Amino acid sequence: MIRNRTVLEASDEAAWHGVRAGDTVRLARRRCPGLEVQEFRPEDYSDRFDQVWSKVAGFTPMVQTTDLHHGYLDITKDIKRFGDADTMVRSLNEELTKTTGLNINWGGGADKWMAWLARGHNQFITPAMESLVLSKLPIESMALPERVTERLHHFDIHTVAQVMALPSGFLESHLGFDRNFVLKCLTRHKEPVRPSFPPRKIEAHLDIAESDEFARQRVIKEVAREIVTQLTEAAMQTSCLRISYKTRTKKHEIDHRLSHGVLSEERLSKILFDLLPDGIQQSLKSIWVEVLGLLPRQVTQDLLWEKSLTNNTDEQLERTQNKLHTRYGVDSLVSGSTAYARQRPRFAQLVYQSRGLTLP
Structure with a gap:
């Protein structure tokens, strides 16, 4: 699934070949020859969503959708009707x-963070299991x-637990990435599931008290601002608007299909x-706009981590190389033993500490 020549979603087979959300179509085809791509069309997904x-x-009414195909369920109060989480998920999958005709992949835990890490493993991770799971994940x-x-x-950092055990400055000083770039993915999110389905109704209605052109322009801009603000706050997108213009005696209603692109205040006003x-x-007296076919705003990374729409890893790599050249006189990353051999004791110390070892 692509949008603006960028991968939004990849099938399991494509992901196995290395295709990831955020890749360009060109890169995705290079990683997965014969890849079939389909342009993202929100209107095709609204009914299925x-x-x-x-x-x-x-x-369970406690449903928070974070993407077209992903979401969180708070089963605390509803699990008793099914006995346990596995039984509940099996019943949901059968339904x-x-x-x-769809099957679900899931993961469960004591909070969103653990459930997100366990996604796709079809297993509920109890608090007692967390240490073992993180050491293997x-x-x-x-x-x-x-x-x-x-x-x-x-x-030689291969598991989530190893990343969590890294010294606080290691990621920034020796990988060149800002600490929060990775560490925010290790922060436990304790906020509860916020029900977001069914999505709230988004509409705006304003009356026009005066009949001059400036009054019409002002009201139209206010309606556009209200709709865009509500969509932004709800983290939703749409492919269709129902627009109604009213006079004292007439009503003109239109269902308008939106083309691709960001629905900004200026665009909606136009x-x-x-x-x-x-x-x-x-003779216009009022304008009413209703948003139809609401869907979660599609992004290249999970909304939970609030990642940007563009992948800036090339810039990160360039900064990494500049830092390495400035601090160590090299432009490439080296292993701990190589760093030690080159008399870079502080660099080597951090590498060995990340593995729980001491310097030889």
Whole structure:
């Protein structure tokens, strides 16, 4: 699934070949020859989104959707009806398979952070199991950019627990990445599941008290600002707007399909101006806009970590090389033993500490 020549979602087979969200189409095709791509069309997913998550909400109303295909369930109060989490998820999976033909991959834990790390393993991680699981869970589970993952592997750091045990300055001083770039993925998110399905109704309605052109322009801009603000606050997107223009005696209603691109205040204002019929401009009394087909805003990384839409790992790598050249006189990353041999004791010390070892 692509949008603006960028991968939004990859199938399991494509992911196995190394295709990740945020890759360019060109890079994705190089990693996975024969890759089939499909342009993202929100209107095609709105009905299926409602169908699937309505079934999920039938098992527990505490549903927070974070993407088209991903979300969190708070089963604290509803699990008693099923006995345990495994039974509940099996029942949900059977219902979805019967009605939609889909199967679910899931992971559970005491909070969002653990559930997110365990996603796809189809297992509930109890607090007593966390230490063992984190010591076995590969760093790929953190969904970090590929360049970051490669550098961590270079230093023999392969599990989530090893990353958590790194010295606080190691990531920044020797990998060249800001601490928060990786460490924010290790911060336990204790906030509860915030129900977001069904999505709230987003609409705006304003009356026009005066009949002059400036009053119409002002009201149209206010309506556009209100709609865009509500969409932003709800982290939702849309592919269709229902627009209604009213006079004292007439009502003109339009369902307008949106093309790709960001729905900004300026863009929506222009749409509302362009669709306003010439015959009712002077007698216009009110404007009403309703957002149809609401979907979670599609991003290249999980919304939980609030990652940017663009992958800036090339810039990070360049900064890494500059730091290495300035501090150590080299432009490439080296292992701990090589650093020690080159008389870089502080560098080597951090590398060995990350593995729980002492200098030889």
